[in-house]
Amino acid sequence: MLAQPSPEGVSAAVARPVAAYPARVPLLRAAVAQVGASLLVLALILTIPGVFDGNTSTMAVALAQGLVAASLARALGMEPWWLPIHALFVPGLVWMLGLGLSPLYPLSAFCLLASIYWGTSRTRVPLFLSSQTAARAVADLLPRRRCFTFVDLGCGFGGMLDWLARDRPAGRYCGIELAPLPFVFAWLRIALRGGACRVSWGNFLELDLGHYDVVYAYLSPAAMPGLWDKASREMRPGSLLISNSFLIPGVSPTRTIVLGVQDDAKLLLWRM
Numbered sequence: 001m002l003a004q005p006s007p008e009g010v011s012a013a014v015a016r017p018v019a020a021y022p023a024r025v026p027l028l029r030a031a032v033a034q035v036g037a038s039l040l041v042l043a044l045i046l047t048i049p050g051v052f053d054g055n056t057s058t059m060a061v062a063l064a065q066g067l068v069a070a071s072l073a074r075a076l077g078m079e080p081w082w083l084p085i086h087a088l089f090v091p092g093l094v095w096m097l098g099l100g101l102s103p104l105y106p107l108s109a110f111c112l113l114a115s116i117y118w119g120t121s122r123t124r125v126p127l128f129l130s131s132q133t134a135a136r137a138v139a140d141l142l143p144r145r146r147c148f149t150f151v152d153l154g155c156g157f158g159g160m161l162d163w164l165a166r167d168r169p170a171g172r173y174c175g176i177e178l179a180p181l182p183f184v185f186a187w188l189r190i191a192l193r194g195g196a197c198r199v200s201w202g203n204f205l206e207l208d209l210g211h212y213d214v215v216y217a218y219l220s221p222a223a224m225p226g227l228w229d230k231a232s233r234e235m236r237p238g239s240l241l242i243s244n245s246f247l248i249p250g251v252s253p254t255r256t257i258v259l260g261v262q263d264d265a266k267l268l269l270w271r272m
């Protein structure tokens with residue numbers, strides 16, 4: 001079980017405001033590629049007579065823009081999976097407009113996806129949610145009566161916090177989330193339920209993990225080496241790091257709990 005937290009540690013963790021993340025625009029390079037390609041194609045049409053004549057279809061121009069956008073994205077160092085998105089973005093819009101659909105549909109879809117996957121191109125941690133089996137297994141690791149502090153790094157829609165706060169009400173819970181839409185959802189969910197639980201908008205890299213008895217992370221393989229560096233610097237002796245599914249390269253867990261819902265679903269525990 002967990003080491004006894006000091007009363008000062010508990011109140012500091014609950015009272016301390018989490019630094020708001022200075023949100024940079026993660027899609028800036030994508031926007032530069034798209035706008036740059038549109039301007040280049042436009043300049044081509046205006047300056048070189050006959051490149052695109054009156055018979056050239058809008059779709060042909062859109063495909064040319066897509067090719068230039070993909071090339072620009074590559075030149076800007078974007079990862080290969082971005083290239084088909086760049087190549088097909090404007091042709092897709094032209095196709096939709098040809099069907100008579102309002103441009104508000106693709107714009108809304110774009111805004112929705114951007115607000116869910118806000119930092120994914122940078123953090124390489126997409127949104128997927130812990131199962132109830134995982135939440136139950138985490139609850140089994142927490143004290144029933146004794147006070148403790150818990151943080152969910154990248155809390156998504158706040159499901160894990162909500163479940164634990166109901167099942168283990170002695171705890172003080174904190175979640176931090178980078179993506180705007182999941183953050184708003186989690187914040188509302190937690191605000192409506194009340195209790196010793198709060199959610200902040202921000203980057204967990206700016207959070208001091210030394211305030212928590214239990215740190216829970218369901219991230220991705222790409223995030224684990226950085227998380228371990230941070231956890232081993234900041235977490236207190238006796239505190240517990242739990243990773244849902246993802247190993248830390250070269251660091252054996254103190255314990256592994258197989259969840260049994262999927263082949264690779266497990267909790268990996270490191271006692272600090």
Ligand SMILES: C[S@@+](CC[C@H](N)C(=O)[O-])C[C@H]1O[C@@H](n2cnc3c(N)ncnc32)[C@H](O)[C@@H]1O
Binds near residue numbers: 116126202205217
């Ligand atoms: C796989 S989901 C897990 C959601 C939730 N913890 C759960 O278990 O259901 C990972 C979440 O972490 C968020 N995230 C990734 N990197 C982050 C960072 N540096 N700071 C805050 N949140 C981050 C993502 O936006 C995503 O919502």
